[in-house]
Amino acid sequence: xxxxxxxxxxxxxxALQQVVLVSLPDCLPVKQWTRSEGRDSEAVAAHxxxxxxxxxxxxxxxxxxGKALAVTIETEDAVLMIRPxxxxxxxxxxxxxxxxxxxxxxxxxxxxxxxxxxxxxxxxSQDLSATPERQTRDLAPHVEGAAETIIAPARPSVVPTSTPxxxxxxxxxxxxxxxxxxxxxxFFNRYAPDPHASTLRLSLRTGIGVEQLxxxxxxxxxxxxxxxxxxxxxxxxxQLGF
Amino acid sequence: MLTRDAxxxxxxxxxxxxxxxxxxxxxxxxxxxxxxxxRSLLPILRDLEGxxxxxxxxxxxxxxxxLRICYVVPPDARAGAAARLAAALSQPG
Amino acid sequence: MDKDIIVEHRSHLLGHGMNFVANIPTVFHCHHFNLFxxxxxxxxxxxxxxxxxxxxxxxxxxxxxxxxxVTSAGASTPEERLELARTVFAAFGQGALTLDVSAAxxxxxxxxxxxxxxxxEKYGGWxxxxxxxDALAAGFAAAATEVAFGLPRESVQAVxxxxxxxxxxxxxxxxxxxxxxxxxxxxxxxxxxRAMTDPVQGLLEDQVAPIxxxxxxxxxxxxxxxxxxxxxxxxxxTQTPSTYYNxxxxxALRHVNRTAPQSAPVMKALLREAGHVCVFSTFxxxxxxxxxxxxxxxxxxxxxxxxxxxxxxxxxxxxxxxxAGEFEPGQRLVLQTxxxxxxxxxxxxxxxATEPMCFVLQGAALAxxxxxxxVPWAERPTLNQExxxxxxxxxxxxxxxxxxxxxxxxxxxEVVVSRREPGNGVL
Numbered sequence: 001x002x003x004x005x006x007x008x009x010x011x012x013x014x015a016l017q018q019v020v021l022v023s024l025p026d027c028l029p030v031k032q033w034t035r036s037e038g039r040d041s042e043a044v045a046a047h048x049x050x051x052x053x054x055x056x057x058x059x060x061x062x063x064x065x066g067k068a069l070a071v072t073i074e075t076e077d078a079v080l081m082i083r084p085x086x087x088x089x090x091x092x093x094x095x096x097x098x099x100x101x102x103x104x105x106x107x108x109x110x111x112x113x114x115x116x117x118x119x120x121x122x123x124x125s126q127d128l129s130a131t132p133e134r135q136t137r138d139l140a141p142h143v144e145g146a147a148e149t150i151i152a153p154a155r156p157s158v159v160p161t162s163t164p165x166x167x168x169x170x171x172x173x174x175x176x177x178x179x180x181x182x183x184x185x186x187f188f189n190r191y192a193p194d195p196h197a198s199t200l201r202l203s204l205r206t207g208i209g210v211e212q213l214x215x216x217x218x219x220x221x222x223x224x225x226x227x228x229x230x231x232x233x234x235x236x237x238x239q240l241g242f
Numbered sequence: 243m244l245t246r247d248a249x250x251x252x253x254x255x256x257x258x259x260x261x262x263x264x265x266x267x268x269x270x271x272x273x274x275x276x277x278x279x280x281r282s283l284l285p286i287l288r289d290l291e292g293x294x295x296x297x298x299x300x301x302x303x304x305x306x307x308x309l310r311i312c313y314v315v316p317p318d319a320r321a322g323a324a325a326r327l328a329a330a331l332s333q334p335g
Numbered sequence: 336m337d338k339d340i341i342v343e344h345r346s347h348l349l350g351h352g353m354n355f356v357a358n359i360p361t362v363f364h365c366h367h368f369n370l371f372x373x374x375x376x377x378x379x380x381x382x383x384x385x386x387x388x389x390x391x392x393x394x395x396x397x398x399x400x401x402x403x404x405v406t407s408a409g410a411s412t413p414e415e416r417l418e419l420a421r422t423v424f425a426a427f428g429q430g431a432l433t434l435d436v437s438a439a440x441x442x443x444x445x446x447x448x449x450x451x452x453x454x455x456e457k458y459g460g461w462x463x464x465x466x467x468x469d470a471l472a473a474g475f476a477a478a479a480t481e482v483a484f485g486l487p488r489e490s491v492q493a494v495x496x497x498x499x500x501x502x503x504x505x506x507x508x509x510x511x512x513x514x515x516x517x518x519x520x521x522x523x524x525x526x527x528x529r530a531m532t533d534p535v536q537g538l539l540e541d542q543v544a545p546i547x548x549x550x551x552x553x554x555x556x557x558x559x560x561x562x563x564x565x566x567x568x569x570x571x572x573t574q575t576p577s578t579y580y581n582x583x584x585x586x587a588l589r590h591v592n593r594t595a596p597q598s599a600p601v602m603k604a605l606l607r608e609a610g611h612v613c614v615f616s617t618f619x620x621x622x623x624x625x626x627x628x629x630x631x632x633x634x635x636x637x638x639x640x641x642x643x644x645x646x647x648x649x650x651x652x653x654x655x656x657x658x659a660g661e662f663e664p665g666q667r668l669v670l671q672t673x674x675x676x677x678x679x680x681x682x683x684x685x686x687x688a689t690e691p692m693c694f695v696l697q698g699a700a701l702a703x704x705x706x707x708x709x710v711p712w713a714e715r716p717t718l719n720q721e722x723x724x725x726x727x728x729x730x731x732x733x734x735x736x737x738x739x740x741x742x743x744x745x746x747x748x749e750v751v752v753s754r755r756e757p758g759n760g761v762l
Contacts, residue, residue: 028461034318042317042460046502193458194371196727197608204378204591204601219442234380248715252456284555287629291560296494301629308625313566314447317460332596 006033013107015099020092049090067234081108085116181216205230244328253320256309266305350534354653358524362653363431366453366571375605376587382466392475392582401482411481420479428565428573438484443476451500467498486513524614530682537658542643548653549591568620582622582678590609612700619718638664638711668752670700674741681742691737700750701735
């Protein structure tokens with residue numbers, strides 16, 4: 001999905017100012033689009049994922065039935081509507097407050113449908129080393145219009161391996177159920193900042209040796225729990241989607 | 243022509259190639275004359291700061307021109323800010 | 336109060352590559368290093384203890400700097416002293432700090448602050464942070480309160496409650512006055528001079544010396560901008576008292592040695608990595624910068640040129656008088672120095688070491704070899720995170736070993752970079 005894809009979808013909704021996509025349930029930002037440059041879409045993305053998760057939990061706690069369709073926040077000058085795009089992603093739409101609420105709901109629903117059709121599959125192939133710098137393109141002075149930052153975290157290219165996927169390695173495929181520790185380390189290696197140091201960091205945080213981390217299937221339950229805490233802390237996540 | 247400069251991270255540094263015949267030193271003088279703040283530490287490197295906090299760093303001996311976008315500009319907006327600054331600098335005197 | 340007061344009080348120990356402000360050792364570091372260093376201490380100790388140790392380290396050393404500066408500036412009232420503190424903080428590139436304090440404590444507010452701002456710049460696009468990032472600013476605010484109101488050194492506590500790195504609107508600190516805690520001994524120019532060994536000479540000196548002189552002149556004027564940050568060389572730089580790094584790092588390592596000795600080698604490897612990311616990013620950024628092009632000329636990428644440039648940068652920024660004892664491109668580099676900011680601290684505060692203790696130097700030497708061999712300089716590379724990550728894809732081809740260390744009683748610190756032997760891991 002490119003900037004142009006989202007931009008085209010947004011064409012029919014002139015009151016739409018921003019679109020922010022986050023992955024679920026880990027709530028990490030995936031992609032953003034802004035009509036004008038004055039807004040810090042990274043900040044919106046950082047808050048939005050957990051907001052949606054909390055809203056869903058709140059709805060469940062209140063015994064609401066049925067799946068969550070939308071979370072809406074109205075401010076004096078904007079309306080933020082968050083809608084799920086399936087099990088793996090959610091989209092946040094920021095509209096001008098002047099837009100009628102009926103129109104906002106309708107357009108958010110329509111836009112969600114379009115985005116759900118073009119959003120990358122959760123396991124879509126991407127460069128494991130992808131970073132914001134790499135994924136944005138050079139802009140000549142004449143380039144105008146909407147700004148985009150692609151901040152997709154690295155994702156594995158195929159079904160994850162039985163050993164932690166390291167940047168640049170071709171993962172092996174496996175059909176056997178994989179231990180929780182393996183999936184946890186795969187998840188961490190997809191998102192970890194400073195990937196070359198990620199194993200050392202987990203080792204220092206948990207006291208589990210580097211050699212042991214190379215064979216995660218042999219870790220004890222206590223060790224896996226300690227790893228999960230470390231991963232949550234490093235990524236700043238309350239829950240992990242692995 | 244405007245491209246990301248060496249060491250650019252998150253769209254903060256841009257290299258501006260001036261059109262053939264344009265003089266980088268004259269650009270520095272023009273900016274200083276129009277009220278840009280001269281932050282140069284050494285005469286061999288001109289460092290000028292504009293009203294928006296963006297800086298234009300010029301190496302007179304090689305003609306290199308680097309735009310340093312003010313870091314308070316959100317990352318999304320930096321490429322656009324660089325493009326507008328480059329366009330403004332390209333306007334004749 | 337003018338930031339030039341910092342320029343007036345900057346000094347250099349020639350032949351040893353050490354910088355001082357008000358006779359307290361300082362060093363220029365980049366945000367990559369700063370974030371990685373603090374992160375490693377967090378990893379080792381957990382955030383709460385790490386934050387306490389880092390805040391205490393900052394409080395101690397900034398107290399000494401501010402006490403020296405208020406005396407020489409004749410700042411006698413609390414208001415004058417607080418204004419001086421605000422100026423010093425910004426001049427060091429640490430950010431903008433507002434202090435609303437009395438002799439009983441109070442509050443401080445920061446925005447932007449170097450650590451939280453650069454954490455968002457570097458990581459904010461794809462991960463979140465739940466803990467505050469500005470222990471150095473907290474320690475500074477405590478020290479400024481102590482000095483402004485004549486309170487005992489290490490008697491004010493500071494806690495950061497909200498932080499921009501956590502996506503809070505601003506960074507806020509609460510300051511309270513308690514009893515003086517453990518008062519560390521002095522760590523100033525005198526201690527550094529005593530800890531240094533005789534100057535050494537190395538290869539390429541005729542190239543290194545003039546670049547060093549030019550860079551030193553340039554860096555003397557390097558100050559934070561109106562918002563209190565230093566944006567230079569494609570990164571954010573700070574001038575930081577080296578005791579902040581040394582005390583926090585060695586205190587944390589001592590704690591790990593006591594509580595989880597099996598993790599000590601891992602922590603040392605991460606401290607080395609801090610030195611590696613520092614030199615690769617900062618020195619690489621300097622070599623590609625307009626500043627370098629103006630002073631030295633466009634970079635060509637020849638091995639001697641990169642090596643000489645790196646040595647000169649290290650000396651000018653306050654790392655130590657780094658020399659090349661031996662150099663065989665792609666094969667072997669022997670880096671020597673009559674001590675550096677790490678060994679000066681260790682010798683003065685920690686006593687005699689039983690093993691080499693200059694972890695930043697070790698990582699730095701390895702990074703110099705990487706800069707020489709693995710950067711396509713002619714292509715004007717972007718030394719960003721992606722490029723950096725690629726260096727490690729298939730393992731590093733070299734290894735670094737500190738073969739001599741002043742902290743251990745050797746006549747110099749020496750790191751040998753050589754081809755990695757098969758089977759040697761990261762530790």
